[in-house]
Amino acid sequence: ADAVYCGLEKFNARNRATNISLDDLRGVIRFAHKNSCKIFVTLNIIVLDSEFPALVSLLNKLSNINIDGIIVQDLGLFYILAKHFKNFEVHASTQITTHNIGQIKFLKQLNVSRVNLSRELNIHEIEKLSSHSNLNNIETEVFVHGSYCISFSGLCYISSVQNGNSGNRGRCSQPC
Numbered sequence: 001a002d003a004v005y006c007g008l009e010k011f012n013a014r015n016r017a018t019n020i021s022l023d024d025l026r027g028v029i030r031f032a033h034k035n036s037c038k039i040f041v042t043l044n045i046i047v048l049d050s051e052f053p054a055l056v057s058l059l060n061k062l063s064n065i066n067i068d069g070i071i072v073q074d075l076g077l078f079y080i081l082a083k084h085f086k087n088f089e090v091h092a093s094t095q096i097t098t099h100n101i102g103q104i105k106f107l108k109q110l111n112v113s114r115v116n117l118s119r120e121l122n123i124h125e126i127e128k129l130s131s132h133s134n135l136n137n138i139e140t141e142v143f144v145h146g147s148y149c150i151s152f153s154g155l156c157y158i159s160s161v162q163n164g165n166s167g168n169r170g171r172c173s174q175p176c
Contacts, residue, residue: 003038004028005071011055012042013073013095022061029066038068044093047074059085071116072096078110089113094143099125101132114139 006028007019020028025041032039041062047055055077062070069089072078073096081090092098092107094116107115117129117140130140157166158175165171 001037003040003068004032005040005042007042008058011045011047011051011058013044013093014042022058025067026065033066040069040071040091041067042071042093043077044071044073044095047077052076052080056080056084059088063087069113078107078112082111086111091141092116094119098129101129104129104133104136104138108136108138112138114141116141116143119143 006025007014007017008025009019009021012019025039029039043055043058059080063085067088069091070081071091071093072081073093078090078092081088090110090112091114092112096103096107096116097118097120098104098107098115099118099121104115115129115133115138117126119142121129121142126140126142133140159172160166162175163173165173
């Protein structure tokens with residue numbers, strides 16, 4: 001692998017996974033970079049107002065270690081990164097469900113360098129959006145694994161309403 005995506009203890013959509021601590025991340029980065037591998041941190045949830053102080057504190061800590069990028073879903077977090085943390089490479093998570101050219105143009109204004117296209121797209125839609133992205137110097141990425149929801153990934157609240165398990169927090173019980 002030439003890149004690894006890491007979820008920390010908070011703020012990622014893999015709540016049930018064994019995530020790593022910030023201290024562990026430092027060691028992972030050293031090892032990965034010695035082996036020509038990039039490390040991306042997933043901060044790919046919708047952030048509540050009450051969580052922003054802790055998130056900004058985490059961003060300050062992350063800015064002092066050598067991560068290769070951050071993967072984001074929340075529009076407010078995109079704005080904060082573009083305005084106050086310009087040193088981070090920012091990728092749009094698949095959870096933001098990028099599925100049209102207007103979104104790509106908007107994300108470009110927020111300094112996004114890579115867009116993970118929505119998992120629900122067909123090959124022709126992926127080709128069209130990737131061509132447009134390339135013209136705007138934005139990389140595209142497409143997941144070829146994982147759950148295929150009946151709703152756009154990252155925007156469904158069925159699990160939350162039925163079972164109290166938010167897919168946005170990595171706890172989807174997949175009621176669909």
